[in-house]
Amino acid sequence: MQNYSVFSLARNALSNHQNWRQAWRSPPLKKHYDVLIIGAGGHGLATAYYLAKNHGIQNVAVLEKGWLGGGNIARNTVTIRSNYMRDESIPFYVKSLELYEKLSQELNYNLMYSKRGMIDVVQTYPKLRELKRRMLAMHLHGSTYEPIGVSELRRRISPLTGGDLESRLPIIGGMVHTDAAVCRHDAVAWGYARGADDRGVEIHQNTGVQKLLRGSDGSITGVVTDRGKITANKVALSVSGHTTTVAETIGLRLPLRTFNLTAFVSEPLKPLIDVIVNCPDLGVYLSQSDKGELVIGGAPDSGQSFRRDIKQNVFEESVRSMLELFPSFKRVKLLRQWGGALDIAHDATPIISKTDIPGLFVSAGWWGGFKAIPAGGLTLAHLIANNEQHPLSEPFSLKRFDHLDFVLEPATTAH
Ligand SMILES: Cc1cc2nc3c(=O)[nH]c(=O)nc-3n(C[C@H](O)[C@H](O)[C@H](O)COP(=O)(O)OP(=O)(O)OC[C@H]3O[C@@H](n4cnc5c(N)ncnc54)[C@H](O)[C@@H]3O)c2cc1C
Secondary structure (H helix, E strand, O other): OOOOOOOHHHHHOOOOOOOOOOOOOOOOOOOOEEEEOOOOOOHHHHEEEEEEHHOOOEEEEOOOOOEEEEEEOHOOOOEEEOOOOOOOOHHHHHHHHHHOOHHHHHOOOOOEEEEOOOEEOOOOOOHHHHHHHHHHHHHHOOOOEEEEEHHHHHHHHOOOOOOOOOOOOOOOOOEOOOOOOEOOOOHHHHHHHHHHHOOOOEHHHHHHHHEEEEEOOOOOEEEEEEOEEEEEEEEEEEOOHHHHHHOOOOOOOOOOOEEEEEEEEEEEEEOOOOOEEEEEEEEEEEEOOOOOOEEEEOOOOOOOOOOOOOHHHHHHHHHHHHHHHOOOHHHEEEEEEHHHHHEEEEOOOEEEEEOOOOOOOEEEOOOOOOOHHEEEEEEHHHHHHHOOOOHHHHOHHHHHHOOOOOOOOOOOOOO
């Protein structure tokens, strides 16, 4: 792999940057692979990378119907955190954060990782109770979460001038998650793609999977794509909001529903906020990007859908919530808005699992799945290579739905 460094930058400047090698190849499509991964989003690419790196499985193709990193990984609000509630979830996200911290060095790719922390702004006593309970669970697993008072909260987030005692929902305190971070989303896809390609993995863009194929013994045998049939010993589904539609082509029904989640950004402003601010009682969260834009997200649309735009009422609701706490932002111009189709399992916990179809694996239910990409890829690669769950993703298998053995994760707003 071509090393990216200040020296290679200087060397390539001498040739007007004409001699950089392509970050990944576009090889011809073969008829057979050991492993096919459907979906070149964060999870699919990370899985391919760890399959090659940790397990030496290199005859792998990642099939992507659009362009690499053009799905939800390009659409999220880049919040990385580990403040979950359940003993099953917390260690998984703690591991993901650990991997993220060293990922720029590991992939030799600048992910613009910034550990700036997250503050939950609390406005109701039930939410405060829930978050304090979450804090105690998190402390058992070495994750950070601490309460702060209202004056400290206002000191740390100076534009937070709403929510006083006279308001509809006065602020009663905050919780600080210092481990939380942001990092550049497309760079995660590009970094993993480059690392996987370097280890022999093939990435095929514009190669949509139309249907999964199974043999006479019932096991998976391959897929039919826009570019013809490809056979494989193992197939992994990593298609985010489209998991159910692809799985149904082989008669597999999964406990997932797809919803639209949206975000929008403002014009660039001078530096105002240096943490991720999450307001769970109002259903809105925001951070400020390195360019100065406010990156703002809200609650999902309530009806199931595959839409990737934003409904006007959802947008207005998020803006109204934001202005309750940040009234000075009413003068800020908004520049762009978008949405993504995300699938969510019945218990809001992800699925990393074998299926009833031998050789078919699934990684889905990634509601807030950007933060989970390193651990999701690591553990799915382990499952594919060894045919058994990684200890961290053991509770995330489909078996939990046989006996309603749910890992219920109550919602927070910051995905
Ligand atoms: C508005 C919004 C805000 C979000 N904010 C956050 C956040 O702050 N923090 C967080 O952790 N998460 C967040 N998320 C969620 C996060 O983006 C997703 O959970 C995560 O990106 C999903 O994993 P992925 O990257 O693998 O998915 P994707 O990037 O969607 O990858 C799936 C790929 O599969 C491809 N595909 C689909 N069907 C086929 C097919 N038939 N054949 C071939 N390829 C196919 C798609 O084109 C896509 O490229 C947010 C999501 C949205 C929409």
